[in-house]
Amino acid sequence: MTVANRTSYPVDQLLHWAEQTPDATWLTQYDAGARRTMSWREAADDVGRMASALKAKGWPAGSRVAIAGMNCAHWFLADLAIQMAGLVPVGIYARQASQTTQWILKHCDAKAIFIGPMPSAMATDMLQQGLPDGIVTIAMPYDGAPAAEHSWAGFARAHLPLRRYDQPSAETLATLVYTSGTTGNAKGVMLSYGNLAFTSAVFREVIPAKPGERLFSYLPLAHILERVAVEMASLYWGAEVYFLERVEKMSEQLMEAKPTRFVAVPLVLSRLQASFTARIPERQLRALVKRRWIGPLLRKRMVTRLGLQDSRALFCGAAPIPHATLLFFRDVLGLDVYECYGQSEALYCSMNRPGAQRLGSVGKPFSDANLRLAKDGEIQVRHPGVMLGYFNDPKQTAAAFTDDGWLKTGDKGRFDDDGYLYITGRVKEIFKTAKGKYVAPGPIETVFMGGNDDVDQCCLIGMHLTQPVMVVSVSHTALTKPREDVERGLLADMDRVNAPLEDHEKIAKLLVVAEHWSSENALLTPTLKVRRNEIEARYAAAVTQVARRREVLVEWQ
Incomplete structure (x- = not known):
């Protein structure tokens, strides 16, 4: 050759x-x-x-x-x-x-x-x-x-x-x-x-x-x-790769592979978290891992059960991850999850890393990656990883770049004083309520997702409504519990999330659905992100009915 x-x-x-x-x-x-x-x-x-x-x-x-x-x-x-x-x-x-x-x-x-x-x-x-x-x-x-x-x-x-x-x-x-x-x-x-x-x-x-x-x-x-x-990492590192055969064999085959690096999207990590907290409340797990003798043994057993005992780094990307999930992996399992930021059009842009991590952020930009914020807060990128353009689509390609050649990511963000990047939402996902007030749903959904194993996915809807309604797809575990217990937890979550929000952003009602959202029913993308337009269309009638009622409630479908 x-x-x-x-x-x-x-x-x-x-x-x-x-x-x-x-x-x-x-x-x-x-x-x-x-x-x-x-x-x-x-x-x-x-x-x-x-x-x-x-x-x-x-x-x-x-x-x-x-x-x-x-x-x-x-x-x-x-x-x-x-x-x-x-x-x-x-x-x-x-x-x-x-x-x-x-x-x-x-x-x-x-x-x-x-x-x-x-x-x-x-x-x-x-x-x-x-x-x-x-x-x-x-x-x-x-x-x-x-x-x-x-x-x-x-x-x-x-x-x-x-x-x-x-x-x-x-x-x-x-x-x-x-x-x-x-x-x-x-x-x-x-x-x-x-x-x-x-x-x-x-x-x-x-x-x-x-x-x-x-x-x-x-x-x-x-x-x-x-x-x-x-x-590509395996090709450059000379690393061995194990392939998952079927989703139902995830636990078994992950335990056999014992990866030294593990890449995930937020929903995967949230479900791994729920596999423990559905059996033992998180508060109890946190207390147990702090105990002098049983703590290290329990932590080792949990991490081994995941097949992550040899993992030197866990990476998470593609969507925002709840802060509570990051804390669970760090405090209970002893595993740091490094959030990274990028997209198909720009590949990697920033990443948390050992010695340079700030929970809730997506890390600092790579040294060769130039990032800036537009006046409306949109993140714009220019570096050697940015795409050539969209195939056979010069109009969309032109629309994707600024006049001076920076890629418009469509994500909104902010930098803290130390240069860490935080994603605050999507430019096009911001909606206006019937009161004429703008709401960014992404950050609200991310907070709502954290800390309750009964929640599998959620989507905040508010276009043309007086006040936003949160549509919640509950987990399989939630469906085995008394309905009153699930409702009580969800209302507590709503109060927790609403506390720091401005009045026009507060969640007014919850629409709880037993339907599992997936890529097969077109409610999630193949990378497990919510298809907002599909969710809004699927539950439009139910959301309207819930929104018209005066009392704060949890409505089940």
Whole structure:
């Protein structure tokens, strides 16, 4: 294998480890109860053969090839083979509406799609309904992968590993990341090889790797957070990666992986917290871990039960995390969670880190990341990780940048006197009540989410209402409790949250729903953020009825 120059991109890193530590395990995969491993040499051989097969199709350089399915070893291999062949990978979420999938595949003119294991028959049906005519389909070698025109082995069988890798320039399009979006059609974020290299270097330098790093891949690989923090990190660190087979096996397989780094979104950490406090009240746990003899043993047992006993760093991003959850992990479990900030369009921008952490903030900007606040408080960014633009959408691309070239993130924020960044909401999520007063729902929702295991998700609604109403999706645990106990706790939370708010911001009523919000019913994005417009539409009639009543109440649906 020859490489044109020595700038290190993902394919370079694969070839490096295949040469330096060929027999070391890189990928550990669970499939139908069996545990399979793949070495660096095996992975490089598989990637090289698939890259040859893709090049043999004669598609023009830069053509798009999609990857769908749950996280698995062959998701990584497909991603790298597409890059090695000079094509552009496009991730498709495993749980995604067929209309969205069809929009993305047609919008980017995908020539082919790799299909991996799917989480359910419904997800398989939605994917297949979204496939446009003429697209080449290739099934990954897993029991849970749907039938396709080609099998992985069959597509690549007649090809020898690609002998020459023509390394791209830093400006070359590396991948399209379609934003999950809370409104409208997804936009294709164009990220270059230079974008990815910059972000990977910054991430690695903030908390340098140590020998024997292990990572656990379970967040959607169609999202850039998992791609950079797990896939690319493993390539640059030489880290072993374990893949989650099924959600119901999360606890078992996380305990086996024992990751040295763990990446999460807030909802995952909140649910891990609830797995303890649903059995033993948090106040009691806090008292127990302070006891001289039992405390260290209890803490070790809890952390081991999570499979995080070897974790040197826990990272959280993609959405605001309740302060109470950060405190639980720090004070009860003894684990620091480092919040970071970024988005598909700007990759990483800031991060808390060892020795430089402030709870509630998203840390200080990286040294090479320029951040500023506009007059309305919007965070604007300019650094080498900022996207090239939106694919085939010059109008949206122009709208995303200021006249002097800074990316408009759409997030509002503030800096404290020491330079720590705090996210205070989204510019477009601010709504005006019937009183003509503006309310930023994000910070209010984040506070409400903290400290009550009965709350799984919430969404503050107030457009055209005299006073805001909080819609609450309760946890599975709450549904097993007496209704009066749940209501009492929620009303106490409402009083706690309302206390520091201005009168026009205060929550007037609670609408409690037993419906579980998920990406399958389109109430959450694939990265577990609330789709505000969908929530408002789904519960509009019920919210209006609750708002018309005079008394402060908790209304159940």
